[in-house]
Amino acid sequence: MYFGKEKAKKNGDRVPPNQNVTTTFPVLHHGNIPFYKQDLSDWNLNIFGLVENPITYSFTHIQNLAAVTISNDIHCVTGWSKLDTGWEGVSTLEVVKAAKPLPEAKYVILHAEEGWTTNLPVQDFLKETSLLAFAHDGKPLTPEHGYPLRAVIPHLYFWKSAKWLRGIEFTKEDRAGFWEKNGYHMYGDPWEEQRFSFD
Numbered sequence: 435m436y437f438g439k440e441k442a443k444k445n446g447d448r449v450p451p452n453q454n455v456t457t458t459f460p461v462l463h464h465g466n467i468p469f470y471k472q473d474l475s476d477w478n479l480n481i482f483g484l485v486e487n488p489i490t491y492s493f494t495h496i497q498n499l500a501a502v503t504i505s506n507d508i509h510c511v512t513g514w515s516k517l518d519t520g521w522e523g524v525s526t527l528e529v530v531k532a533a534k535p536l537p538e539a540k541y542v543i544l545h546a547e548e549g550w551t552t553n554l555p556v557q558d559f560l561k562e563t564s565l566l567a568f569a570h571d572g573k574p575l576t577p578e579h580g581y582p583l584r585a586v587i588p589h590l591y592f593w594k595s596a597k598w599l600r601g602i603e604f605t606k607e608d609r610a611g612f613w614e615k616n617g618y619h620m621y622g623d624p625w626e627e628q629r630f631s632f633d
């Protein structure tokens with residue numbers, strides 16, 4: 435089986451096992467869509483936990499960081515994949531740089547509105563393909579897709595890509611987030627079909 439997956443990847447197959455490509459942009463989440471003041475004065479992003487300098491950023495600050503535009507494929511654990519998805523945002527490395535994560539920080543917990551969280555290893559969060567996006571295909575994120583800022587971690591199942599991101603916590607131990615507590619995989623590699631924790 436492992437050989438089969440590796441072979442599929444080498445042959446240029448961009449769709450992980452048991453995923454179906456969609457050209458729509460499905461909306462998927464637990465809880466409510468938050469709404470903010472137009473000037474986003476009621477929004478901030480906190481970087482905390484195992485960091486040298488905990489920081490609270492305003493949206494203006496995020497917009498003043500060097501922006502990146504990337505295109506990637508995203509894979510939802512419920513079975514849809516979307517290819518060539520365009521995002522504008524800032525690289526995760528750029529965002530957390532000034533907070534100076536400590537060497538003992540091994541995991542990141544992403545905190546979204548309403549206490550929703552998800553967990554992943556630091557090196558996956560800081561991978562060069564990971565970003566915090568404020569726009570999708572040239573337009574600001576819509577409320578249902580995570581406005582004003584969402585994580586985009588394309589190499590893991592898309593539930594790790596927290597919408598309505600408000601906090602980035604660095605931790606020593608891995609700590610199950612919302613879906614992970616409900617049986618989803620702690621890591622979630624779509625190529626290995628790590629959908630549930632018993633996979």
Ligand SMILES: Nc1nc2c(c(=O)[nH]1)N[C@H]1C(S)=C(S)[C@@H](COP(=O)(O)O)O[C@H]1N2
Nearest residue numbers: 460461462463464510546579593595596597
């Ligand atoms: N805050 C928050 N972010 C979330 C979720 C959620 O429930 N809450 N669901 C995740 C899941 S399961 C998926 S597939 C994607 C869906 O993103 P989309 O609605 O923009 O397609 O958001 C992820 N981010």
Ligand SMILES: [Mo]
Nearest residue numbers: 510511512593
């Ligand atoms: Mo999902």
